Amino acid sequence: MKTLKPLDAAWLYVDTVDTPMQVACMAIFSLPEDAPGDFIQGLFEHLRSVPRFARPFNLKLASPKLKAVMPAWVEAEHIDLDYHLRHSALPRPGGERELGVLISRLHSHPMDFNRPLWEAHVIEGLEGGRFALYMKMHHSLVDGVGGMRMLQRMLTPDPHARSQPPPWAVGCGAGREREPQSIDAQLRKFMQAARNQLGSAPAVARALGRVVRSAVQRRDPQEALPFSAPHSVLNAKVSAQRRFATQHYDLDRVRAVARAADVTLNDVFLGLCAGALRRYLLEIGALPRKSLTAGVPVSVRPADDENAGNAISFIIANLNTTVEDPLQRLALIHQSTRIAKDQLQALPKAGIDSYTMIFMAPFILQLLAGLGGRARPMFNVTISNVPGPREPLYFNGARMEQIYPVSLLSHGQALNITSVSYAGQFNIGITGCRDTLPSMQRLAVYMGEALEELERALGSTGTAHTTTAKPAARKRGKRAA
Amino acid sequence: MKTLKPLDAAWLYVDTVDTPMQVACMAIFSLPEDAPGDFIQGLFEHLRSVPRFARPFNLKLASPKLKAVMPAWVEAEHIDLDYHLRHSALPRPGGERELGVLISRLHSHPMDFNRPLWEAHVIEGLEGGRFALYMKMHHSLVDGVGGMRMLQRMLTPDPHARSQPPPWAVGCGAGREREPQSIDAQLRKFMQAARNQLGSAPAVARALGRVVRSAVQRRDPQEALPFSAPHSVLNAKVSAQRRFATQHYDLDRVRAVARAADVTLNDVFLGLCAGALRRYLLEIGALPRKSLTAGVPVSVRPADDENAGNAISFIIANLNTTVEDPLQRLALIHQSTRIAKDQLQALPKAGIDSYTMIFMAPFILQLLAGLGGRARPMFNVTISNVPGPREPLYFNGARMEQIYPVSLLSHGQALNITSVSYAGQFNIGITGCRDTLPSMQRLAVYMGEALEELERALGSTGTAHTTTAKPAARKRGKRAA
Numbered sequence: 001m002k003t004l005k006p007l008d009a010a011w012l013y014v015d016t017v018d019t020p021m022q023v024a025c026m027a028i029f030s031l032p033e034d035a036p037g038d039f040i041q042g043l044f045e046h047l048r049s050v051p052r053f054a055r056p057f058n059l060k061l062a063s064p065k066l067k068a069v070m071p072a073w074v075e076a077e078h079i080d081l082d083y084h085l086r087h088s089a090l091p092r093p094g095g096e097r098e099l100g101v102l103i104s105r106l107h108s109h110p111m112d113f114n115r116p117l118w119e120a121h122v123i124e125g126l127e128g129g130r131f132a133l134y135m136k137m138h139h140s141l142v143d144g145v146g147g148m149r150m151l152q153r154m155l156t157p158d159p160h161a162r163s164q165p166p167p168w169a170v171g172c173g174a175g176r177e178r179e180p181q182s183i184d185a186q187l188r189k190f191m192q193a194a195r196n197q198l199g200s201a202p203a204v205a206r207a208l209g210r211v212v213r214s215a216v217q218r219r220d221p222q223e224a225l226p227f228s229a230p231h232s233v234l235n236a237k238v239s240a241q242r243r244f245a246t247q248h249y250d251l252d253r254v255r256a257v258a259r260a261a262d263v264t265l266n267d268v269f270l271g272l273c274a275g276a277l278r279r280y281l282l283e284i285g286a287l288p289r290k291s292l293t294a295g296v297p298v299s300v301r302p303a304d305d306e307n308a309g310n311a312i313s314f315i316i317a318n319l320n321t322t323v324e325d326p327l328q329r330l331a332l333i334h335q336s337t338r339i340a341k342d343q344l345q346a347l348p349k350a351g352i353d354s355y356t357m358i359f360m361a362p363f364i365l366q367l368l369a370g371l372g373g374r375a376r377p378m379f380n381v382t383i384s385n386v387p388g389p390r391e392p393l394y395f396n397g398a399r400m401e402q403i404y405p406v407s408l409l410s411h412g413q414a415l416n417i418t419s420v421s422y423a424g425q426f427n428i429g430i431t432g433c434r435d436t437l438p439s440m441q442r443l444a445v446y447m448g449e450a451l452e453e454l455e456r457a458l459g460s461t462g463t464a465h466t467t468t469a470k471p472a473a474r475k476r477g478k479r480a481a
Numbered sequence: 482m483k484t485l486k487p488l489d490a491a492w493l494y495v496d497t498v499d500t501p502m503q504v505a506c507m508a509i510f511s512l513p514e515d516a517p518g519d520f521i522q523g524l525f526e527h528l529r530s531v532p533r534f535a536r537p538f539n540l541k542l543a544s545p546k547l548k549a550v551m552p553a554w555v556e557a558e559h560i561d562l563d564y565h566l567r568h569s570a571l572p573r574p575g576g577e578r579e580l581g582v583l584i585s586r587l588h589s590h591p592m593d594f595n596r597p598l599w600e601a602h603v604i605e606g607l608e609g610g611r612f613a614l615y616m617k618m619h620h621s622l623v624d625g626v627g628g629m630r631m632l633q634r635m636l637t638p639d640p641h642a643r644s645q646p647p648p649w650a651v652g653c654g655a656g657r658e659r660e661p662q663s664i665d666a667q668l669r670k671f672m673q674a675a676r677n678q679l680g681s682a683p684a685v686a687r688a689l690g691r692v693v694r695s696a697v698q699r700r701d702p703q704e705a706l707p708f709s710a711p712h713s714v715l716n717a718k719v720s721a722q723r724r725f726a727t728q729h730y731d732l733d734r735v736r737a738v739a740r741a742a743d744v745t746l747n748d749v750f751l752g753l754c755a756g757a758l759r760r761y762l763l764e765i766g767a768l769p770r771k772s773l774t775a776g777v778p779v780s781v782r783p784a785d786d787e788n789a790g791n792a793i794s795f796i797i798a799n800l801n802t803t804v805e806d807p808l809q810r811l812a813l814i815h816q817s818t819r820i821a822k823d824q825l826q827a828l829p830k831a832g833i834d835s836y837t838m839i840f841m842a843p844f845i846l847q848l849l850a851g852l853g854g855r856a857r858p859m860f861n862v863t864i865s866n867v868p869g870p871r872e873p874l875y876f877n878g879a880r881m882e883q884i885y886p887v888s889l890l891s892h893g894q895a896l897n898i899t900s901v902s903y904a905g906q907f908n909i910g911i912t913g914c915r916d917t918l919p920s921m922q923r924l925a926v927y928m929g930e931a932l933e934e935l936e937r938a939l940g941s942t943g944t945a946h947t948t949t950a951k952p953a954a955r956k957r958g959k960r961a962a
Contacts, residue, residue: 041573083722083915086586087579089570091605092522098568105567109590112721124572125606240593241564434564 009071011140012061014410018240020110022117024136024406025150026103026244026429031129032159032397040124040131043396044087047122047166051081054171056141057116064113071140076116084118084168090125096246099123099132100441104244106134107406107431117141120167130401135167139408155393155400164396222336223343224318226378230288232281233436234415235377241434245444246404248427249451257451260458261327263334266385268454269426270294270337271330273383273417274319275450276443278329281321283442292319295379296337300344315340316379326450327457381415382407388420388427404429415440490552492621493542495891499721501591503598505617505887506632507584507725507910512610513640513878521605521612524877525568528603528647532562535652537622538597545594552621557597565599565649571606577727580604580613581922585725587615588887588912598622601648611882616648620889636874636881645877703817704824705799707859711769713762714917715896716858722915726925727885729908730932738932741939742808744815747866749935750907751775751818752811754864754898755800756931757924759810762802764923773800776860777818781825796821797860807931808938862896863888869901869908885910896921 011021031039059073088106090098102123111117117138124131135150142150154167229235258268273294281287294317318336323329386405393400404427407416414433419426428447432440492502512520540554569587571579583604592598598619605612616632623631635648710716739749754775762768775798799817804810867886874881885908888897895914900907909928913921 038573044572080915087572087582089572089606091525091568091570091603092519101568114720122572125570239595434561 009140011138012067012071015067015138015140017110018238019408019410020240021139021408022107022111022136023139023142023408024107024134025403026132026134026406027403028099028126028130028132028401029395029398030401031131032399035129035397039398040122043131043398044085044122046163046396047085047120048081050166050169051079052165052169053079053116054169056137057118057168057171059141060116061113067113079116083112083115084120085166086119086121088121088123090123092125094125094127099126100245103134103406104242104434107136107244108241108434110240111136111138118168131398133395134406136406152389152393155389155395157391157393159392159394159397159399161394162396222318222332223339224293224316224336224379226316227376229293229377229380230290231376232288232292232380233284233286234292234380235412236414236433236436237411238409238414238433239435242409243430243432243434243437243440244406245430245432245441246402246428247430247444247447248402248425249448251421251424251426253451253455254426257454257458261330261334261454263330264337266296266298267330267334267337269385269419270296270317270319270333270383271326271454272447272450273381274321274329274333275326275453276446277319277381278321279446279450280443284438287321290322292321292380293317294319294381294383296382297384298341298344300341313344315344317383319380325457326453330454377412381417382413384416384418386418386420388422390421390423392423402427407431409433417443490621492619493548493552496548496619496621498591499719500889500891501721502620502889503588503592503617504620504623504889505588505615506884507613507615507887508632508884509580509607509611509613509882510876510879511882512612513880516610516878520879521603524612524879525566525603527644527877528566528601529562531647531650532560533646533650534560534597535650537618538599538649538652540622541597542594548594560597564593564596565601566647567600567602569602569604571604573606575606575608580607581726584615584887585723585915587617588725589722589915591721592617592619599649612879614876615887617887632884633870633874636870636876638872638874640873640875640878640880642875643877703799703813704820705774705797705817705860707797708857710774710858710861711771712857713769713773713861714765714767715773715861716893717895717914717917718892719890719895719914720916723890724913724915724918724921725887726911726913726922727883727909728911728925728928729883729906730929732902732905732907734932734936735907738935738939742811742815742935744811745818747777747779748811748815748818750866750900751777751798751800751814751864752807752935753928753931754862755802755810755814756807756934757927758800758862759802760927760931761924765919768802770803772804773802773861774798775800775862775864777863778865779822779825781822794825796825798864800861806938807934811935858893862898863894865897865899867899867901869903871902871904873904883908888912890914898924 015021036042053076056073058075058079060076061067062072062074088102090102092098106119106121111119118141119134119136121134121136122131123134126132137150150167150170153170154164156164254265254268258265261268263271274292277292278287296315296317297312298315300313315337317333317340320329320332320336323332384405388403400422402425403420403422405418405420406429407418409416409431414436416431417428418431419428421427428444430440430443430447432443437443496502517523534557537554539556539560541557542548543553543555569583571583573579587600587602592600599622600615600617602615602617603612604615607613614632618631631648631651634651635645637645735746735749739746742749744752755773758773759768777796777798778793779796781794796818798814798821801810801813801817804813865886869884881903883906884901884903886899886901887910888899890897890912895917897912898909899912900909902908909925911921911924911928913924918924
C-alpha cells in the first residue's frame, strides 16, 4: 500500500460529482496509406491483446469510500481491460461537431473509483477515415499534461513501426515524481491552515491576498494581482457536465504575428483568448467593466538556484478585455506578462515555491472555505500553453494529426483554455462547464477569427496561410457540444 | 412542488452509486424502403426540433442532495434537450455484440440528479442500415415496464405515418397512477419498521419470513418459500457496472413447446431461464445443491374483489435447477407456479396487497438492514414476462423489429431476466452485474440452446423454425458486454 503524497491526495479530496478531477487528451490520427479496411478494428484488437499494466495503470484506491480521508493506492489484482478500453464511433458525418459532442460526453462521465482510474477510447467514424484516441486519467495519477506525455510515450517518429504497445503497458514514467517536494510539504501546511479557517472564508482570502501582495510588489497598472479579478460568469459554481471545443492554427501564423508585434508566442495566445473572450462575453451581455485576468503557468529559473533547472510557476496576466483595439490589447498583455515574469524571476527559490503553492491550491482553498463561485476570484480563467512534440508522431503507422488537452474545472473556474504545439501546429482545447457557458463553441470560432483580425491589423494578410486557413478555421471552431 | 408518493420516493432512497435505480428499454428499427440516405440524421433532427416536455419529462428533483430525505418534484424551468437527447453510433461491424457493449455502457452511466431524470439515445451504425433507440428513466418516474409503455405510446401501427412526436412531448400517461394506493401506505409503515430494525438484520429477515409463511401455508415440496432460496453468486452485493445481453425467438416456437408440454408460456420461459442458468452455473462451478428460485410478477384477481380488475403481485417459482432432464424440469416448474398462483388467487385483496408489498420491498429491506449480498436471499433471480404489442409498430416509417427491457439491480439481486412479446416474437433482455457475472452473454446463448433442447425432447424438431433458428440463436446470444 502506497500512501499518496499530499498534492496527489488533494485531487481526491476535492473530487466531487460536480468537479470530477479527471484530465484527458484527445488525438486525431489518419490511416497509413496502405491501411486495410479493418485497420481500426485491428488496432483495437491489438490494444485489447495486451493485458499488462505498468504503474500507474495498475493502481486502484485502497478504500474508495475513504478516498478523501485516507487515500492510498494498492495494486489491483484483476484488471478488467474491457472496462477500461472502449471502442466507440461517431454518427455521420463524423465531423468536428460530432467529435466535440462525444468528447464532451465522455469527459462528463464520472470514473469508477473501485477500479484503476483511467479509460482509453478508440473512436472511429471521423471524416476521411480518420480515428481519435481519448485517454482519461484521474489527476491524482498524472499531472495536467500527464495525459499528453503518456500518449507521446506510446508514439514514435517512425511511420513504419508496428506492434507498438498501448500506454498502459508502457506506464507514465517519471511524470509526477519530478514535481518539487517542497511544494508538497508546503501544501500540507497550507491545507491544514485552510482547514482551520473553515467558516471564515473572507479572512482566508484576505490573508492569502496579503501573502501574495507582500511577495509581489505592485509597480505598474498592468500588473495583475491575485483576487483583484472582476466577478464574471467564468467564476460561477460549476455543475457536473462539460463542453469541449477545439481550434487549431499553423504555428507559423502565430509565430509571424508574435514577430510582427514584437511579443512572445504565449502573448499572442493570450491575445487570441482575450479577443475571443471579449467578443463572447459582449454578446451574452456579460463582459465585466474591469479587464479579465488569466492564471498562466510559466517556466522560471529561480534567481538563487544555479543547478535545479527550470521550475513551473504561475503568473497572473491582465487580459485587457476592456481594450477594443486588438493590437493595443496585445501590446498591453505583453507588458503585463513581462512585468509578472520579471518579478517572479527575481524571487529566490523559496519565494517561488511559496508563490507557486498558492496557485496550485486555489481550488482547494475555494472548496475548503466554501468560497467557490462566491468570493472574488483569484483570477478569471486558466490559460496554459504546453510545448509539445516538434516532429510528426505515429502509432502503428497511423499519423497523429492533432493533439488536444481536455482539462478539469473547479468551483469558481468554469473555463480552461490549454494549447499544445505539435509538428508545426498550434492546437487549442477549450473545456467549459456546460450549464455556465452556453454556446461555448463560439469561443473556438472567435479564436480563429481573432487570429485573422491580428493578421489584418499587422498587415500580414494575403499570405497563403491566411487565405487557405480562413474558412477552415470557421468550420473547425464548431467542434463542440 | 409535488411530494413523491412513498413508493416512488423509495427508488430515490435506495439509489446509490452501485445500485442506480434506472430502467430502460432498447428497440431496434429497420428503415422504410424509401428511406433517404440521411434518414436517421433527419429523424434525430426531427426529435431535436421538439423542445416540448410533458410530465414526467419536465420534472426534476427539488433538492437533489436531499433526494433520499425529502424527495419532491418541481417543474424544470429550462430543459437542455441536447443533454437528454443523444446521437451515438456503433463501431463496425455494428453487430449484436457492439450494440450490447454500448447498451451495457449507457446503462452503467449514472444520471444527473440536477436535471429531469431521463435520456433518449438514437444509435446508428447497426448492420443492415438499422438503428436503435435506448430510453432511460429513473424508476421513481416510471415503473418497471414504464419505459416500454412510453416507447409504445410514441409508435403507431401505420407504416405511412410521419412527423410523430418524441416521447417527451407525449408523456408517460397514467402509468404510475394505476398502482394500488394501499401498497404505498403499507410500504410507508414497512419502511419505518425496517428503519427501526437497522442493525438487527437477521431479526428483520426472520420477521419477514414469518409474515410470508403465515400468509402462504406450505403444502407441497414444489412450493418455494421466501428466504428459502440457496446462497448463490446471483445474490452477491453488486457493483456499479452492468452487462446487458439479449435473445429472441419466434413466439410460435415457445407456444408450440408450451402446448406440447401442456404448460403455460410463462412456464416455458422459466424453463429456458432455468436450463440456461443451470448450465452457466455448472460451468463456472457455482450451481447450488438446492434449486434456485425466481421472483416472478404475475397478474391476479383477488378472491374478494369483483370490480378492481387484475392486480400485479408476485410468486416465487422453484426453478428446479437440480433436475438434469429438461422436460422433467419444465413439468416441476409448472407444478411450482400453479401452486403459487392458486394460493395467491385464494387470498383476499388485503392479503395480496400485504404480500405484494413485501415483494416490492426486498431491495429496500436489504439495503436498509445492510443485508444485501449476505443474508439468505428472498429468491435468487427476478424473471418477468411482460406482454407487449401484438402488431408491428412504426416510428416515422421505421419498423420496430425488436424491443428489449433493460432492468435495474439491487444488492443481493445481481441478475434480472425480462421478456417482452412483440409482433410474433419473444424478446429477452438480460441485465447483470458486470463484476459478479463474467461472460454473462453465455446465458443468452444458452437460452437459445435451451429452447432447441426442449424442442428436441418434445419431438418437435425438424420444423423450419428450428433448423433456421439454430445458428442465428448462437450468433444473437453474443450481444453482450
